[in-house]
Amino acid sequence: MGIEMKPYYRPLSLESYAYLLKKAGDKARVLAGGEYPQEAGEVKKGEVLIDLQALKLDQVSYQGDNVHIGGLCNLNMLMLACSGLPGLVEAVRHQAGTNVRNTLSLANFLRSGFVGQSSPLLCALLALDARILPILESDTAPLSNYFLKSKAVPITAELILPRSADFRFAQVGRSEMDLPQVCLGVLSLKNDQLRVAIDAGKRFIFTGDKESVSRDIAKLGSELDDQWAGSDYRRKALLVLLERLLEASPERKETK
């Protein structure tokens, strides 16, 4: 039996973090910035808290055409880092008011899962084909891998987004800042191709030209039904939003 662990650590390097994680085993509870209170309340006595805040995971860097946003950046930092993506900025504003945006880390936002709840920001990130670099790993993975397969998102060291893109976002809620009944993010790709993410009771990603995406949306059926809105309404509203977002973008730029 080794030396008893302290209840709280703030490692200064990834190596230290990996060591502590291994040592704490199933008692480890990683603190990756601010989190929703319902999750914060899950901390149990006896757990070893490993706080990542000294690992410099709250940095933003621009590398080539991409922006790398540290997982411990809060949502307001994400907004500032992505000023070249006004659609994303709008989605963040819809996601939460200032306090939550100042407190909630990107890593914990992604970890929360949003089961049964719509999320403008997640919709935008999926449309932007965001990739994440899980902590202690060297390979990035598409965010969509997790959400479309209902896999838990690991602690994110970095979120990687295009630095700028022809990206648009729209939503319909009962009020301007209500969570959406439907929302839709559209990323314009090469050759009139689109990547479209939808959050309308369930989440979908479609790629193709406008016509094929429209057809995909039109094909959606009862999977869009829930207590918040019916599939007929959602389908119709999504097609309207898609049309509008593309109309508003007559000279769509290509995203590399």
Place this chain on the structure above:
Amino acid sequence: MKIELRVNGSDYSINAEANLNLRDTLRQLGLLSIKSGGCRLGECGACTVLLDGMPINSCMLLAVQAEGHELTTVESLGEIKDQGWKKTTGLDLIQEAFIETGAVQCGYCTPAMILAAKALLEQKSNPSEAEVREALSGILCRCTAYVKPVEAVLLAAKWLQGGKDDSFKLNMQVRPKLVDVDKVPLYVTVNKSENKLDAVKLVQGKPAFTADMQIPGTLHAKVLRSPHAHAEIEEIDTSKAKALPGVAAILTWKDLPRVVYSTAGQSDPIPGPLDMFSLDHKVRFVGDRVAFVAAETPEIAEKALKLIEVKYKKLPAILDLRDAMKEGAVRIHDEPEYVNFADSDASRNLPAEIRIDIGDVEKGFSEADQIFEREYMVPKVQQAHIEPHVTLSYWDEDDRLVIRTSTQVPFHARRMLAPVLGLPVKRIRVVKPRVGGGFGNKQEVLIEDVAGHLTIATGKPVLYEMSREEEMIASRSRHPMRVTVKTGVKNDGTITANAMYALSDTGAYGCHALTVTGNTGHKSMGLYVGDGEYRKAPNIRFYADIVYTNTPPAGAYRGYGVPQGYWPLDRHMETVARALKMDPIEFRLKNALRTGEYHPFSTAWNEGREPVPEVIQTVGLVECVTQGKQAIGWDDKYGNSDWHRVEGKPHLRRGIGVALVMQGTAIPYLDMGGASLKINDDGSFNLLIGATDLGTGSDTVLAQMAAEKLGVRPNDILVYSSDTDFTPFDVGAYASSTTFVSGTAVTRAAEQMAEKIKARAKMIFESQKVVVALPEIELINGYAVTPDGYKLPLSEIALDSLHRHNQEQLMTVASFVAPSSPPPFGAQFATVLVDTQTGAVQVEDLVFAVDSGVIMNPTTASGQIEGGMAQALGYAVSEEMKYDSEGVAREIDLVDYHIFRADEMPRMQTIFVQTFEPSHPFGAKAVAEIPMDGVAPAVGNAVLDACGADVIENPVTPERVLKALANK
């Protein structure tokens, strides 16, 4: 573990559990300005602190995560200037701006807003309104509609830049427009925008609320709640939970005496069935109580809940109100202890029914040229006060049970709790500290018994604070209804008969079932009497069946049934007017009640008591319409096709709508308020009142009335409300009664006090050879003054009476019960922008012109109107509570149940049309509830005006708009 924190420039070393969140840690340090809204997702922002200058939610971080950061709370900002011999720099200008603009209502979220403002102004000295709204968007406020807080931040910015002077003109929304219909006397303090007396402590975040009192050894309560909509508890095993270290008590139905009661905080006898037990062997909705736990920490209590083993036998559940009275429907209340009230019939799932006929309704219909009939639906909605229900109970040194609780009805609570807890009334003391919003939900004796039982069981102090999820699934809400309106009219627009039938869903228990639904008809259908001969003998029918279902109980919510009446009624009036091709306002006014006429329902109904016919003495409705039309630009917009279009956006349509409304002012011959006054050595006064200020500003308004009569400033009146041991009885804060009923009691006490002071002054004057007749003495600016200019300070009179000659304590007591309920009237206007392709509705403007009699305090009164309109805006477009096929709630937090944020509010304007109501000493009528009534129908009518979507169910959601457009 040891945690090092730097807070407000000081270093703290704390021994705490590592899993303690920052909010609770700071509160343990005594920084009680930080509040808890019971959030799941950090949505309320009441726990805001500045972390390295940024406003964050302290519930979203563990305390250890804040090590190495600079924390700031509102306690560091400022304090009042004169702290005895110690002179301070005074309040921060932001705090002063919040006071000056009337931005403080309940004050629960005020420290958070002030910190957000501080962070903004340190980054941006001259922010735009949009930037201020953005900065406040993380803090939910249910009282103010953000109008005055936004103005406060803008004012603070001006002051911080150019010094505090009066050059900055306050927005009209802060100091609303007053238009006199009747002559309003020139008062000194009444009818003036005096600052709220409690605002100073609230901007400093002083420990004024229930949970701010910290007693060592306090246990924390939690409630195990039913996962089933309807079930018998067959077995319940608490042994594992009891064995958990730190658990002090677990109570189930087996442990408590079986006392049937109602949670409705109403006068005795409660006008409704007695159908509830503190704990029962049957559960009737998802969220119903199963067991109570008290433990050393909230976490232990939570863990204990999970260890209680319950075997349920599921029963069929009624989730749709239309199924409740069907043949063969399961009976929800079959307990033998059930006590009927009036026509309640538990065997039919019917806690109340109402049958009111005024005139000859069938004859009226037979005389009509046209008859219009339609069914409308109104939703269940939540009060969503930011401070949850919270109660602290403990035995005092005399073995009396003290219940410190966030309630609107302390005296009812004491009376009602006594049998439930098995204590005589005299052994219970209920103390109401500041209340962080209630809006009717705290007119319920909802959780006081939980803490009380657990204190009795353990002998220890017990704190029970509901979580937001519990608020959503297990407190009270507005009754949802299906309402049919049938109207007969002559072709000239004269209403010949008007009938309403309401099928109302009270949920699992019948609290307020009769009285809320009674008001649905009473205060809406009473507005339209018809014209000509029909005006003299109106034909009105209101029938209602109020049914039990296996959903969370409904109860009192600001407006108390009346918004449920005005959605169908006013939408119907619009339909009829349009069908008759009449101007919608002209049609309404043609048939509306006028001065000197009987309130038609006063001849037939009085909340389960004997009706007393009442003549309406003041109706400012026509002027309300005139003022409201002008403010919203009705004549330029209504019927103007150009205005309805949005250039370049053919899918967008503008619309304008109106609704006329009427409320009530207290319950006649029932609502009673008391007040006592005593003079102090320095000529100040203690005013003790049972009236409960739950953020409305009633303490201030009552002080203004007393001050007016005593010739002093309001801050010379030290108001204390409410404590059942010390303050006189008052029914509490509901039915828009405080200004009218308690205000009259205070005025009477002040008048008696003034007479005593004058008599004492005359004695002193005579001893000084100054001859004066008693009636000639006036009380002005803190002096007793003779016509010849001799004056005596009140302090001299007080010292004389207390110490020098024929000593006596000048003290008065008065009470008042209202013999009438003079209705306020209002004209609500709305403009909207409708997206005809997605159905999205954006409300752009709300204007409310209201006749609430003489306004005691324009700033606090307009705060009431704005806050009411904001809640009603949610009722109009976004708020509703839904349940799945198992009775599980869709909304369990304030994210799913969205209430408006600061950065999405429409423009708002309040206009007070002042009549002088002779039944009140200063001419006042009610303010607080009427703004709930008209917004939804005005918005519905505006949507119809915009695009022809005739939505019959509120809220007017995008999907409903598109469906209505498809049915055009």
